[in-house]
Amino acid sequence: MAHSLSLRLLYLGLMCGKGLVFAQGSELFSQESDAMKEPHFTSCRSTELVTFRCWWSAGTFQNLSEPGALRFFYQTKALSSEWYECPDYTHTVENECYFNKTFTRIWTSYCIQLRSVPQNTTYDEACFTVENIVYPDPPVGLNWTLLNVSRSGLHFDVLVRWTPPPSADVKTGWMSLVYQLQYRVKNTTYWEMQELESGTQQSIYGLHTDKEYEVRVRCKMSAFNNFGEFSNSVFVQVAQIPSKESTFPMALVLSFILIGVVILLIFIVISQQQRLMVIFLPPIPAPKIKGIDPELLKNGKLDQLDSLLSSHDMYKPDFYHEDPWVEFIQLDIDDPTDKNSSDTQHLLGLSHSGSSHNLNLKNDDDSGRASCYDPEIPDPEDLASLLPNHSEQGEHQHPVVSRNSSSNPDLGIQQESEVVDTPIQTQPTVPSWVNMDFYAQVSDFTPAGEVMLSPGQLNTSPEKKKKEEENEKKIQFQLVSDGAYTSETTARQFSSDVPSSPGPEQEYQAFPTQVVEGNLWNGEYLVSVNDSHTPYLLLEPPPAPVLPPMSDYTVAEPPSKSSFLAAYGLPAQPR
């Protein structure tokens, strides 16, 4: 660019022509330190923008060092182009020229020259404007106040205040000053500087309590570059408060509390393990037959199941509420065919045996639940009257027949025996039909469309006895189990006592093998049981299920009656 070239030429011209170097602002006067130094200006300063002073030095020229040899001239082009001599040579200070307020013009440039009059040589020259040579006086009245101390007692904050220099006319707005605060740790070399502050106070944050600090302030005119001198330093120190000890017990107490809480939680978890297990791992309800253990159904032997099912009172109401059956039985009383009567008697006996079985296995219900005997049905009376040996007992049998076993939630063999005693009293002689199985098999159809039933098979008594004992054991086991809930696992434990049995499928299949038309029972029975919500077999009274009447009599079963007979010492009639 053409500008730069011409500038360089201009510069060279200046250097050659005048042979002097001038500067503006803070470096208004050169500070070279040559051996041979001619007289020169050392500095010009103003402190309040009203007056200013200039100083010079004779340099190494000894002949000019006497006062008056060098003379000071100035020029302000605002007034005229004349050079005037210094208006006031200060008497007390050597080589100083003082311009008072009448001779000081702000915003006008001054040019000064240092001449030796005899030779009329100008040794030095400089130009400036007064506002550019203002170096304010230092602020006064420095003091500090403590703002706060940190909680640890290691740090503190202070607020430092000062007043503007008295010479600077800040009140009227003639000068606008900005301040700079510096601080350091005592006897170190590095000063921390803070931002420029236009007010007369500033805070210092984060000082250490164990150190002594030195603080000082200086100021300058705003938007100018000439800082004045530093103020006198003020020393700041705050004694350290020994507060460390208080923190130690705090930490200790907190840690103890935490450990205590953890131990408490562990104890709670351990003591309430079962409940927590229920809450966090709720059991999946398995399909259950009300009042019958599903595991037993899966794994138990046929005779066990027979005993269980026979004791299950869900058949009883059906039996009694099924009018067709009752009617059928009634009509066949006088039938000469032994088969039919025996069958019906067997049926009746089945009911009795079943009920007595129930009594054997189940406990009486103290819960107040009414027996399933429905007084509205007149047929049971007739039914009872059919039995040759029980005609006189009539009413007494009804409660037995009506099945006390319907109530079985309570545990306790004592109650069981109590209930058992009653039927035994009412039935002193066990008719032959007591030996009847719970299940009867349909053997034939009469031409009239009626079904001929024949009793199921009987197992050997020892086995029955064993199974009875096992069942009792199971009952006792169940009694121990917790509350209203036993998991599948506990049920499995019980059924594990059962001697190894074929797989559940085989068990289920075992039923059909023994009964011709017994298939219905398995599926339907099991399906209907799924609605049951009772957690365990013997702990709750099962609701009256709705089953087709056929199912009761279509399943062939290991005879349960003989086991009952064996338990109570009753003679078992062979089939």
Added chain:
Amino acid sequence: MNRVKVLQVCAFLLILAQLLVSGAVPLDCKDDAGSRCASISQEKLLDRVIQHAELIYRVSEECCTLFEDMFVPYPLHVLINQAGNTCHSKHIPIPTSKSEIQQISDSWLLHSVLFLVQSWMEPLLYLQTTLDQYDDAPNALLSKTKWVSDKLLSLEQGVVVLIRKMLDEGIMASSPIFDHTQSPYDGQFPEVLESVIRDYHLLTCFKKDTHKVETFLKLLKCRQSNKLSCLPQ
């Protein structure tokens, strides 16, 4: 033909609008309820004006420094000082010593301020254009110059309102007393008409004048707030 007429009308309207906006229309912001301007107290207005002046001064100083660092070699600073009295404002009889300034009236202070501000409108515009011509002018310099030019306008408006409020004088804005015909550099630098010197000189003069404006306004404020202590001793 219709299109041409439409264009003419539009052009006319544009010119009219421009005249109205920028032209010599007196500010009609009144203090009564029917006015469209929000009323402001005199003190607040003066404070705002002073804030403007302070900012302008600071930015002008920054511009000067930027320009100096970028374009002006070290020894040339002296030359500028020598020509310090050739700022165009020398033609305006403004007192330059503290004692004198403290003795002049409020009215004179305000008028001096207004005059100074108005006298710098055009030179700043000129400065903007000439600074754009430099190849490596820093963006900060250009933006600051533009900013200062805009702020000066609002400062002028504020001072006009102040005059009207404080002195109850109606005055026209943007009517500089400044004489456009006289070039500021007549006979000063016949041999050195480098744009650099000229621009640098302009910037330093501007800086000086804005400092003047700020000082005057602050003095005025002191007088308004606390009559006793601000009077000359």
